[in-house]
Each structure stands twice: as C-alpha cells, then as structure tokens.
Amino acid sequence: MKVPVLDLAATHAAIRDELAGALLRVLDAGQYVLGPELEAFERELADYVEADHAIGVGSGLDALVLALRAVGVVPGDEVIVPANTFIATFLAVSQVGARPVPVEPAPGTWGLDVEAACQAITPRTRAIVAVHLFGQPCDLEPLLALARERGIALVEDAAQAHGARHRGRRIGGHGDAVCFSFYPAKNLGALGDAGAVTTRSSAIAERVRLLRNYGSPRKYQHELKGQNSRLDEIQAAALRVKLRHLDGWNARRRAIAGRYLDGLAGLSAFTLPRWLPFTEPVWHLFVIDHPERDRLQGFLAERGVGTLVHYPVPAHQCLAYAELGLAAGSFPVTEEASRTHLSLPIGPHLSDAAVEHVIASCRAFARGDA
Numbered sequence: 001m002k003v004p005v006l007d008l009a010a011t012h013a014a015i016r017d018e019l020a021g022a023l024l025r026v027l028d029a030g031q032y033v034l035g036p037e038l039e040a041f042e043r044e045l046a047d048y049v050e051a052d053h054a055i056g057v058g059s060g061l062d063a064l065v066l067a068l069r070a071v072g073v074v075p076g077d078e079v080i081v082p083a084n085t086f087i088a089t090f091l092a093v094s095q096v097g098a099r100p101v102p103v104e105p106a107p108g109t110w111g112l113d114v115e116a117a118c119q120a121i122t123p124r125t126r127a128i129v130a131v132h133l134f135g136q137p138c139d140l141e142p143l144l145a146l147a148r149e150r151g152i153a154l155v156e157d158a159a160q161a162h163g164a165r166h167r168g169r170r171i172g173g174h175g176d177a178v179c180f181s182f183y184p185a186k187n188l189g190a191l192g193d194a195g196a197v198t199t200r201s202s203a204i205a206e207r208v209r210l211l212r213n214y215g216s217p218r219k220y221q222h223e224l225k226g227q228n229s230r231l232d233e234i235q236a237a238a239l240r241v242k243l244r245h246l247d248g249w250n251a252r253r254r255a256i257a258g259r260y261l262d263g264l265a266g267l268s269a270f271t272l273p274r275w276l277p278f279t280e281p282v283w284h285l286f287v288i289d290h291p292e293r294d295r296l297q298g299f300l301a302e303r304g305v306g307t308l309v310h311y312p313v314p315a316h317q318c319l320a321y322a323e324l325g326l327a328a329g330s331f332p333v334t335e336e337a338s339r340t341h342l343s344l345p346i347g348p349h350l351s352d353a354a355v356e357h358v359i360a361s362c363r364a365f366a367r368g369d370a
Contacts (some may be wrong), residue, residue, distance in 0.1 A: 045198065051172045058195060066095045066229065079125070080112075082198045084334040090316075136279065136363040160186065181195050254282075
C-alpha cells in the first residue's frame with residue numbers, strides 16, 4: 001500500500017465544485033486585488049480565530065515581517081525566537097534588520113521555553129516570537145506575562161496551528177500579533193502562497209494594512225515605507241471555501257492522531273508526541289522521535305509509507321546564519337530533535353486502512369523485522 005504524507009489532490013477533489021464556483025465568481029467580478037473576496041475572508045477569519053482584525057498578506061513569511069514591523073521592531077533590535085523552527089521565523093527577524101536570538105524549546109512539547117526566553121532578554125530585546133509548532137499551542141500565559149512585565153511585544157507564529165485552542169480560546173488573538181501561513185500543505189491551505197496577520201489591536205491592524213500596500217491608505221498617498229504583500233482575490237475566495245471545512249478536517253486529523261497514539265503506544269525506542277493538557281492541538285504534523293530515525297524512515301519507505309523530516313538542519317546551523325557564530329552543540333535539545341524527529345502521514349483524507357498500514361509498519365520495525 002502506498003501512503004503519501006499528505007494528499008492535497010484528494011482534499012481538493014472533495015470540494016471541487018465549491019472551489020470552482022468561488023474561482024469563477026472572482027473571474028466574473030473582474031476585481032483581482034483588494035476586493036470583496038478579501039474583505040469577506042478577513043471578516044470570516046477574524047471571527048473564526050476570535051480576533052478583532054485580520055489582514056490578508058502574500059505569504060506566511062510576509063505576515064511575520066509585517067507583524068514585526070507593526071509592533072515596532074527596527075534595525076538593531078533583538079527578537080527572541082525558538083531554535084527549533086522553520087527558518088522563516090529567523091528570516092522574518094533578519095528582514096526587518098533585527099537579530100534573531102534563538103532559545104531552546106521545552107523538551108517533549110517543543111514550545112518556546114519561558115525560562116530560556118527570560119534569560120535571553122537584553123536591553124535590546126524588542127519582541128518574542130512564539131511558534132505553535134506542529135499544530136500544538138505553546139504555553140502562552142507565562143510568555144504573555146513575561147512580555148508585559150518587560151515591555152516587549154509577543155508575536156505568535158501560528159502557521160501550523162489553524163483552529164488550535166489554548167484554554168478553550170482559538171489561537172489568533174492572544175499575542176500582540178498572530179501570523180498565519182496558508183501555504184497549500186497547511187491545515188487551511190490556499191492554492192498558492194498566502195498569509196494573514198490577526199490581532200486585537202486596531203493600531204497594529206492599521207499599520208499592517210498600510211505596510212502590505214506600499215504604505216498607502218489610498219492611491220498615491222504613502223505614509224510608510226511599505227511593500228507589496230496583498231492576498232489576492234483568487235486565494236481569498238478559495239480560502240473562504242476551505243475555512244468552512246476546517247473544523248471537520250481538523251476533527252479527522254485528531255481522530256488519526258488518536259489512532260496513532262493508541263497503536264504506537266509502548267513501542268520500544270518510539271517517543272510519541274505530547275501536548276499541554278489545557279491546549280487542543282490540530283495535528284498539522286504527527287511527529288515521533290526515534291534514535292534510529294533514518295533507518296526507520298528507510299524501512300517505512302520500503303513499505304510504501306511516506307514520511308518527512310522537520311527540520312534536519314536547525315536554522316542556527318544553516319550557512320545563512322553562520323554570522324550568529326553558534327557552533328554545533330549550542331542548542332542540544334534542538335539539535336537532538338533534528339536527528340530524531342520523523343513526521344508520519346496525516347491529513348483529512350487519509351483512510352483508516354492507510355493509518356493501520358502505517359501503524360503495522362512501525363510495529364514491524366519495532367519487532368526487528370527490518
């Protein structure tokens with residue numbers, strides 16, 4: 001049996017007519033940038049994530065850049081980021097001229113460790129970026145308290161956490177600004193690159209709106225040095241369709257995760273995901289750890305099971321960040337995770353039979369059938 005990591009074609013096939021109708025509506029309307037579909041999606045997204053404002057932008061990276069600029073990060077500042085994250089979190093800090101200051105995660109749940117963040121604060125720290133990695137919300141309350149106490153901003157990277165909850169409330173309105181990616185593989189994915197910033201602050205929302213559109217509140221009036229990062233009408237229309245299905249898709253992801261947790265429990269050397277008891281993950285990824293990760297990945301591939309490694313080279317060890325001068329061993333928790341993490345197939349259209357094949361294959365490896 002072939003089991004892909006994610007089957008986007010199956011997801012789109014299930015809502016093909018709805019998507020086609022939405023795209024034709026945009027085509028017939030004749031307005032393709034900053035039009036009614038975007039306005040409607042922004043209202044619907046803000047309502048969904050329990051925020052006051054949502055601003056559609058060109059990508060998840062742009063969302064982070066614009067959010068950092070909107071909360072006042074300027075060249076020369078420092079921004080605390082998790083060491084274990086996709087490099088976009090680092091890149092956003094660099095693109096506003098600030099310095100990313102990586103810190104270790106809380107082992108097991110992989111969220112930003114508040115004590116590590118506290119120790120990393122200096123007089124130049126302007127913001128903390130908390131990443132809700134793999135769809136599991138990190139512990140926001142102590143991070144919010146720390147940010148308020150020190151007078152710095154808390155920006156959330158929720159690229160993998162669409163629909164997740166923290167103490168009963170959806171991710172999207174806790175920090176000063178919350179950034180979403182709608183890259184096609186996300187729980188809520190566009191048909192290309194797209195992103196958004198959500199916030200409860202009218203001032204931050206207005207600043208992001210200006211920055212995404214050349215710093216312009218109206219044509220040929222430019223109040224800020226902005227950029228072109230506008231979520232287009234086609235993507236907005238597609239996302240409006242998909243947003244209506246998101247809770248159902250997330251429920252299926254939870255069911256699959258639950259089956260994995262039951263089926264893989266107790267396997268020797270397999271470490272299964274953990275999450276904070278007051279959070280509701282959305283399982284963007286189902287990431288296990290194994291000391292022989294590469295051998296396990298090869299064994300699963302032989303049985304037709306697709307897997308991915310997130311992230312094999314930590315951002316601080318990439319050539320792009322050699323300037324930070326962080327040698328191997330600087331972040332042992334993150335670096336160990338890069339050698340042991342393995343993402344199993346998960347997605348709303350993964351069949352029960354496929355899930356059972358993944359479990360059976362992992363159990364065969366644990367038995368020593370390899």
